[in-house]
Each structure stands twice: as structure tokens, then as C-alpha cells.
Amino acid sequence: xETRIIGKSVPRKEGREKxxxxxxxxxxxxxxxxxxxxxxxxAVPRGRIRGIYFEGDIPWNEFxxxxxxxxxxxxxxxxxxxxQPCLAAEFVNxxxxxxxLLAHADECLLEEARRAMRLDIEPLPAVLTIDDSLARRxxxxxxxxxxxxxxxxxxxxxxxxxxxDFIVEGIxxxxxxxxxxxxxxxxxxxxxxxxxxxxxxxxxCPYYVHKALTALFGLPKNxxxxxxxxxxxxxxxxxxxxxxxxxxxxxxxWKSGKPVKIIYDRAEDMAATTKRHPSRTxxxxxxxxxxxxxxxxxxxxxxxxxxxxxSPVVLSRGTIxxxxxxxxxNVRIRSRAVATxxxxxxxxxxxxxxxxxxxxxxxxxxxxxxxxxxxxELRRRNFIREGQSLAVSQVIRExxxxxxxxxxxxxxxxxxxxxxxxxxxxxxxxxxxxxVGFASFLHGAGFTGSGEEYLASEVAAEATRDGVVRIFAxxxxxxxxxxxxxxxxAAEALGLGCDRIEIIxxxxxxxxxxxxxxxxxxxxxxxxxxxxxxxEIQAKLFASGTLQPxxxxxxxxxxxxxxxxxxxxxxxxxxxxxxxxxxxxxERYQGDAYGAYxxxxxxxxxxxxxxxxxxxxxxxxxxQEVGKVINPVLAAGQIExxxxxxxxxxxxxxxxxxxxxxxxxxxxxxxxxxxxDVPPIRVFFEEVPYARGPAGAxxxxxxxLDGTAxxxxxxxxxxxxxxxxxxxxxxxxxxxxxxxIHA
Amino acid sequence: MPDGAHTIRVECRVNGQPVxxxxxxxxxxxxxxREQLRLTGTKEGCGEGECGACSIxxxxxxxxxxxxxxxxxxxxxxxxxxxxxxxxxLHAIQAAFLRHGGSQCGICTPGMIxxxxxxLARYPQPTEAQIREGLAGNLCxxxxxxxxxxxxxAACRHAERPA
Numbered sequence: 001x002e003t004r005i006i007g008k009s010v011p012r013k014e015g016r017e018k019x020x021x022x023x024x025x026x027x028x029x030x031x032x033x034x035x036x037x038x039x040x041x042x043a044v045p046r047g048r049i050r051g052i053y054f055e056g057d058i059p060w061n062e063f064x065x066x067x068x069x070x071x072x073x074x075x076x077x078x079x080x081x082x083x084q085p086c087l088a089a090e091f092v093n094x095x096x097x098x099x100x101l102l103a104h105a106d107e108c109l110l111e112e113a114r115r116a117m118r119l120d121i122e123p124l125p126a127v128l129t130i131d132d133s134l135a136r137r138x139x140x141x142x143x144x145x146x147x148x149x150x151x152x153x154x155x156x157x158x159x160x161x162x163x164x165d166f167i168v169e170g171i172x173x174x175x176x177x178x179x180x181x182x183x184x185x186x187x188x189x190x191x192x193x194x195x196x197x198x199x200x201x202x203x204x205c206p207y208y209v210h211k212a213l214t215a216l217f218g219l220p221k222n223x224x225x226x227x228x229x230x231x232x233x234x235x236x237x238x239x240x241x242x243x244x245x246x247x248x249x250x251x252x253x254w255k256s257g258k259p260v261k262i263i264y265d266r267a268e269d270m271a272a273t274t275k276r277h278p279s280r281t282x283x284x285x286x287x288x289x290x291x292x293x294x295x296x297x298x299x300x301x302x303x304x305x306x307x308x309x310x311s312p313v314v315l316s317r318g319t320i321x322x323x324x325x326x327x328x329x330n331v332r333i334r335s336r337a338v339a340t341x342x343x344x345x346x347x348x349x350x351x352x353x354x355x356x357x358x359x360x361x362x363x364x365x366x367x368x369x370x371x372x373x374x375x376x377e378l379r380r381r382n383f384i385r386e387g388q389s390l391a392v393s394q395v396i397r398e399x400x401x402x403x404x405x406x407x408x409x410x411x412x413x414x415x416x417x418x419x420x421x422x423x424x425x426x427x428x429x430x431x432x433x434x435x436v437g438f439a440s441f442l443h444g445a446g447f448t449g450s451g452e453e454y455l456a457s458e459v460a461a462e463a464t465r466d467g468v469v470r471i472f473a474x475x476x477x478x479x480x481x482x483x484x485x486x487x488x489x490a491a492e493a494l495g496l497g498c499d500r501i502e503i504i505x506x507x508x509x510x511x512x513x514x515x516x517x518x519x520x521x522x523x524x525x526x527x528x529x530x531x532x533x534x535x536e537i538q539a540k541l542f543a544s545g546t547l548q549p550x551x552x553x554x555x556x557x558x559x560x561x562x563x564x565x566x567x568x569x570x571x572x573x574x575x576x577x578x579x580x581x582x583x584x585x586x587e588r589y590q591g592d593a594y595g596a597y598x599x600x601x602x603x604x605x606x607x608x609x610x611x612x613x614x615x616x617x618x619x620x621x622x623x624q625e626v627g628k629v630i631n632p633v634l635a636a637g638q639i640e641x642x643x644x645x646x647x648x649x650x651x652x653x654x655x656x657x658x659x660x661x662x663x664x665x666x667x668x669x670x671x672x673x674x675x676x677d678v679p680p681i682r683v684f685f686e687e688v689p690y691a692r693g694p695a696g697a698x699x700x701x702x703x704x705l706d707g708t709a710x711x712x713x714x715x716x717x718x719x720x721x722x723x724x725x726x727x728x729x730x731x732x733x734x735x736x737x738x739x740x741i742h743a
Numbered sequence: 744m745p746d747g748a749h750t751i752r753v754e755c756r757v758n759g760q761p762v763x764x765x766x767x768x769x770x771x772x773x774x775x776x777r778e779q780l781r782l783t784g785t786k787e788g789c790g791e792g793e794c795g796a797c798s799i800x801x802x803x804x805x806x807x808x809x810x811x812x813x814x815x816x817x818x819x820x821x822x823x824x825x826x827x828x829x830x831x832x833l834h835a836i837q838a839a840f841l842r843h844g845g846s847q848c849g850i851c852t853p854g855m856i857x858x859x860x861x862x863l864a865r866y867p868q869p870t871e872a873q874i875r876e877g878l879a880g881n882l883c884x885x886x887x888x889x890x891x892x893x894x895x896x897a898a899c900r901h902a903e904r905p906a
Contacts, residue, residue, distance in 0.1 A: 019840045024783070481847075640888075
């Protein structure tokens, strides 16, 4: 298909505001009479609240104080289920659990007051690890500490072991990871008789916050309004926790009668808000002598923290991605999300898949070693092809050619030559060992299974008299390019320039619910609705006779004016329609898990200094098939940024826990990649248009997090012989492994 | 010596304009710029000098304004992101960031642009190593830095037309 605007790197829609510093983030807003809010947290992992004491030389009568008993509606942060309180009333279940809220006009005095408050909490035995939780000596959630479990069965795993030439087992662990958006979380709330409750803030999902506030206040939906301000990064970290902060700000505003601003400082943000789920995966794989996969048995466990939050959904994606882009006749995946007395873990780009994909791609390198086959050859012999089925028995009907992606990635990275070169060079070098490694993987776009059907997303469009088309959606811009992509899609559909498209800032009083801005769904699912809504505007103009096909831009404006003059508002509403041929069985966890997958092969080259165990990533090649690329600069930016986060996940980002609490909650001791740490990241796209995506696009946002860490881990294993099974690969861990190899 | 419990008057130039600030001597310059002058383009990311989102130029040196006490601004020449563009005419670095995808969520962008401008003032044609080092005090979580490097290279090629 010929396109005018799709496929072009048009500049970021809100870019001018961002490069001039004019973009307004939540902390840049001030309201008359505004005061500041603070949160008093439990500080113990598990206990019973005996008393709340207001001590010290503080004018407590000047403060607005909110506790659980002030909550007018239901004391919960409504999400999937309502198990997480907005403020703990009797029991605390993690060390960052909010108990009391304070507000005052003087930020310095507020901080003094926060320190002067004392919570008397009787400690109860806490559950701090996956093993503790599964041992069930303490039951801290439900009947068995398990939020959710899944079982996927394909073929007959039990009968396959006997026919195997080799059986290879392994256990893989990944740690928590902080999203570390550079803008800390924050909200401003206002409560008035006339308008009800309004919040403005940094968030990904306006309607999640709306749902939470509606339940918390017991108010009708039209008395709650949520407005997204410019958002300085999210990566999943602003999917659910903004509902908590909005609830707190709103309670303080409602009680004080004044606008209340809560901005977390970095330490509070890192310690209290959600992080990537720690995980443990066990693999047992049956394989023939010539490298055909016969059976894969996978056991996947994630640590959900103290409340359910989104853990069942994270677990679902991690489970479905656990067996990768391979055809294996017999697969069993058992998985569970368990409770611990840590702050709830949550969404982080990749959403469970980076954990299970790391385990699989590391494991397959170890399977290849066990049968003395090159790791790429093992993959090639098992790559899924059209007509074959994934672990959840989804038959692949789209065109897929993983071997071609691998060929291209190897050619661009010089993988095979480097393998030979490094073998020789490493023998000569006593200190620096070089290696190359890769990962091959897939990532499903959109909500899993029937998720999109339940979301039933909507997008509206409206044309003005001067021919500007406004797009109304709840999908948020947080840096990933929503505004620009939606403008391109609408402009392409209407035959206009991007400057004739206006994207309305997400505000629940103005935009329909196009669903959460998560799950690599915004371009593919919501973008398609934008295209449909725009086309309907055009169709209405054609039908009214005010516009003829093959029009010029000024004819479009004239037609809009005439239409509105004659017939009234020119608008449209597009609703998601689930494709009739996509079927999902939620009971058996079988069927079409995702409408489309992105496919990729990533190659990492590393140097390891064996004296310090310091790892440098020297080169990174990322080849992916993502459907039609709507904006090449934005798309490459998504992949590059995701790879840098993946490098952090692999090497640097180590959350240190003590009694359920993150103790390194500062940028000085939680280390993310800087400009000195990233290699040249070389990004390449293969474009196979996806019939149901807007102009053929699929989702890409989460993809790069899946393959980066295993490619690096495999490269380190290749360089040093260290049998990596855990992330992050800190120098402390690696040096012990190197010493044990040489011992 | 100023006494920490009372505010002092600080006279300085901000983006070329003389200003008089009234602040506690140990107030963070970041807060004074944002709250008294409403120059909110300077951002707070960490409050401990790690992320560089609050980068400004103080007498030509790139500094983290979260670590600078207001008293230190006395007599200084300060440049913030609001002083980079020439009216509606973007600076070459801003135009390059816009064209080459150097800005995603935008929260690190003002500090990053200050760091890039400061780098190019010192090295008009920087090497890749100089770019990496010059920006190493400014964290970006969105871009993986690649498009930022490309933007800086494009800006010093003087190939940028005003956007």
C-alpha cells in the first residue's frame, strides 16, 4: 500500500514544547491555595497497628490528617480485585504500606511532621521470598499465598521423556527492576461542591484512576474527573500506582477543602511504587540427538508482593511467552504468582515475558551445549513456521520467518566470524575475554486472549469548522509517541497533513475509554480505532455530498464547515470489534493468545575483564519484524531505549532487599545505564504488514525488553564459560563464578 | 555571613535578565528558579545530583541546580532551558533533538540540551567519546542515548534548519 505520512519520520507532535522546556508536568502546575501532602508508611513488613501518635513540637492542629476511618467509600485501590487498602486500617502487609496522610501549606513543616509521627505496630512473622511463600508456614494471602496459577498443556509431556536422547534441566532467577522514569510520580487533587473530585497527574491509564476514585469515594462516575498531565516516562510503573497517589491526594483535598499536591521524592518513589516481579523458572527439556525439541516442562513462579494488583496478568503474559517462538509437540507450563510481604510488584515493560524469556533463551544455550550443537543450529531446527502451533496451541497463520531474521542479525553483527575470532583472541588474552550471544523471541501485542474483547475500547473523532480533526482517546503520551502516531494514522486516513490533526489530552471528562496505555496495544489496537474514526468522518462528508473523493486539503475544510452549518456536529465513534476468527479458552488456557506477534533476533557482543568481572557491551544488533513501521525514528527510539533498559536488567539494576524493603532506593546506589555504558545499538526492521493493524502495524513497545538480557547473558557465558543462571549479572556474582571455574 | 534562618537578597542574571531573588541562603537554586521565577523547564529527577534533569549553566559551567545553594548565585550569570531558544527560533541543538528523536518523554530533555550546549561550547566538533562523556551526568531512561548522540552530531554539523 502506498502511504503519504505513515512510514515517514514526522517530528514528535509535542516535541517543540519538550525541547524548549515549556511542556508542563504535574510538578510544574500550581493552584491557588494549594497545599502539600505526605504519606506515613508502616516501615515493618507485617504487623498489627496498635496506635498512631502525633508527637514532637509540631502544630498538629494546622494539619489535615487522613486515616482509614475517614474514607467515605470503600477502603481499597480498586483494580482487578479490591484486596489492597488505600490506607491500612488494622494490619500492614508490607513495609511501604500507607497508613496516615498529612497535608500542610509549608513543605518544610510537613517534612518535620512526617518525621515526628510514630506508628506503633506489633510485628507479625513476615514472608520475604518465593521459597518462604511456597513453604506456607505463614499464610499471608488467601488460603495458600497464591494469587493466581495457570497450567498450559500441549500434547503429552509425560510420555515424551522415555523417547529422549537427552534431558536437560535448569533453574533460572531474575531480580526486581525499578522502572526509573526520570519524572517521579505525582498528583494534584481538587475537591469542590460543584465539580466533585478532579485529579491531574503523571499516569498511563486515566480510567484505572477513575475506577479507583469512584470506589474510594462511593461517588457517581460523573463526579470524578482524571486528567493526565505531560508524563515523564512510565514503562509500566505508572500503570497502577498512580491510582494510590491520586486516592491519597483526593482524600486530603476532600478533607481540607484545598487543592493538594503530592510529589514523591526519588527515594519514596523507588521504595514504595511497583517494580518488575522477581522470578524463578525451572526448565526440563527432552531433545533428540539431532536437536529436535520433544518436550518442554516449564515451571514459572513470580513474587507478587503483598497484594494481588496486576500479578495475574503479568503471570499470564510470562506464562504464554515461556516457551518462545518454537514448535515443540509436547509442552507443559505450570505457573503461579505468590504473595510476600514486599510492596506489590507490578507492570514493567515486557510484563512477565522478560523473566520467562531470559530463562528459556539461557536454557536453550545450555541444551545446545549438552548435545554439542551450536546454539543457533538448535534454534533453527525448532523455529515455529506458519501452520505450526505455539505452546498454547495457537496456530500461526501470519507469515513468520525466524531463520531469515537470524540470518540477517548474524550477517549485520558478524556473529559467526566473531565467534571464531574471539576463540583465538581469548586464548591470547589473560584478562579481557570477548563473547557473542543472541536471543530469538516473540512478543504478543495487545491484551491476552479475550482481554481486548472485555476492554471494548472506544475512540472518538470530531471535525471543527476549519477542518481540524480532533482525536479523543484515553491512550496517553508518555514519551513513546502516541500523539505523533495517532496524528499520522488519522492524517493518512483523511488525506491531510499531521498539522490538521489535534490529539486531545486524556481527560475522563472529555475522552472515551480507549483502554489502558499498556501491552504494546496503543499503535495496533487503538491506532486501528483512530483510523476507523477518522475514516467515518470522511465517509460522513462523502455521504452528505459536501466532499468528493480526491479532495485537496482546503476542500476538506470547506466541506467540514458546510456539513456543520447544515447538519450539526461532525463526529464519529469507533468501537473495538474482536476478530471472529480469534478464539481463546480461558479455562484451558488454549487458543489465540494474541492477535499478532512481533518476532526478533538480538545479538550482543561483550568484553569481560576477568580481574574485575566488569562487563562491557561492545555492540548490539536488534533485528525485528513488527509489521509496518509507522514512524521509523520513533520506532527505532523505542527499540534503542528498551535495549538500554534491558542492559540495565542484565548487568546493573540490582534491587537490594532487607525485610521486604528496598534499601538502595537512590540513583547513587541503584545503577541504571548512562551514556558511557550503552554500546552502539543498531536497529533493523523487517516489515510484514499485519492485515488488522492500522496500515499494517503491530505492537513494538515491550519487545526489546525480552531479548536483550538473555543475549547479553549468553555472550558472557560464551566469553568466560560462566554458567549464568541469574540476573542481574553483577561483578560480585560473576567474579565468584569465574573463580570457581578456575579453581 | 548570611544567617540560615533569614532570607537574603540574591542579585544575578538569569537568561540575560537581571533579577533579584529573595531566598534562604541554603535554598536549592532549583526551587528558587522554579518557584520564584516560574522557570519550570528545569526539572527535579533525584534531588541528589545524579540524574542531571536540573542542569543549568552557572557562569558557563554546567551544574546540577539541586546541589547549588541560592547564596551561590549572587552575581552569577545563569542560563536555563528557557534561555536557549532565540524567541520562536529554536537553537540548533533543540532543532536537532526535534528532528532526530533526541527527546521522548521530555523530562530529561531540558537538562540534556543544556549539557549538549555546554559540550558544544567547549568542543564545537566533539568526538564520540567526548559526547558520551559530556552527557554522562544526564540520565535518560527513554532513548538509550542513541538518538541523543545522533542529535548532538547533527547539531554540530550545522546542517539544521530552524524547525
